[in-house]
Amino acid sequence: MRNGDATIVYRAEGEGPLVIVIASTGRGTEEFGPLAVGLAGRGFRVLRPEPRGIGGSTGPMDGVSFHDFAGDFAAVIRAEGGGPAIVAGHAYGNWIARTVASDHPDLVRGVVLVAAGARSMPKELSATIDMIADPEAPEERRLAGLRLAFFAEGSDPRPWLEGWHAEVTASQRAARGRSGGSWRTAGSVPVLDLQADADPFRPPESRDELRAEFGDRLTVQVIAGASHALPAEKPEAVADAIAGWAACLPA
Numbered sequence: 001m002r003n004g005d006a007t008i009v010y011r012a013e014g015e016g017p018l019v020i021v022i023a024s025t026g027r028g029t030e031e032f033g034p035l036a037v038g039l040a041g042r043g044f045r046v047l048r049p050e051p052r053g054i055g056g057s058t059g060p061m062d063g064v065s066f067h068d069f070a071g072d073f074a075a076v077i078r079a080e081g082g083g084p085a086i087v088a089g090h091a092y093g094n095w096i097a098r099t100v101a102s103d104h105p106d107l108v109r110g111v112v113l114v115a116a117g118a119r120s121m122p123k124e125l126s127a128t129i130d131m132i133a134d135p136e137a138p139e140e141r142r143l144a145g146l147r148l149a150f151f152a153e154g155s156d157p158r159p160w161l162e163g164w165h166a167e168v169t170a171s172q173r174a175a176r177g178r179s180g181g182s183w184r185t186a187g188s189v190p191v192l193d194l195q196a197d198a199d200p201f202r203p204p205e206s207r208d209e210l211r212a213e214f215g216d217r218l219t220v221q222v223i224a225g226a227s228h229a230l231p232a233e234k235p236e237a238v239a240d241a242i243a244g245w246a247a248c249l250p251a
Helices: 030-041 066-079 093-103 123-132 139-149 166-176 211-217 235-246
Strands: 010-013 018-022 045-049 085-090 108-114 191-196 218-223
Touching (some): 030 045, 045 066, 066 093, 066 166, 085 093, 093 108, 108 235, 191 235
Parallel strands (some): 018 085, 085 108, 108 191, 191 218
């Protein structure tokens, strides 16, 4: 489907209220297949749009902002009847989910922040992501980085050796500086802050840091045994959390 100069490809599964899932920095939505199946099985129609530069989605990559990316995903919601949808953003994707809600309030029923990072994080975590995404880096070093930054003990990080898109990462990072700050509020909709208990990007002391920003709109839920790759590590638990929270939203 089209959004101005952009063409966005997306998968759709299930029938029911809309849930749209937005991927993290430089990654697509293929890894959210089990989550989509779980949500579809709980009575939702799940949309997985690919960001510009991934899986057939195309569009300008330079000089764009969060608002451009949000427009892409808003167009997907409109193509599916206009919702309103629950918009779930993984990691970096939480910023875009919040932008969709801020820019297109008529299309959004609620926002889920899936493994959103804390306001301040160790700089070495960003450097680790760059190393992981570098196919020239030694595999064992990349696996160690994935275990450090993305996967809890007992999870298999090998599938995430693939699926990194350097040009997409560069475009998405640059977009933040052009986006202003209005997106942060997620409009006025309810927000689920879905955290992983072993996520180094969201340490325990930051659990409640968004309450001042969202007030009584915010629900915090922590999933055990997972890290920053939360929706890929624990798709059933994430599907349960989203479905349970959605059941309490206004119709």
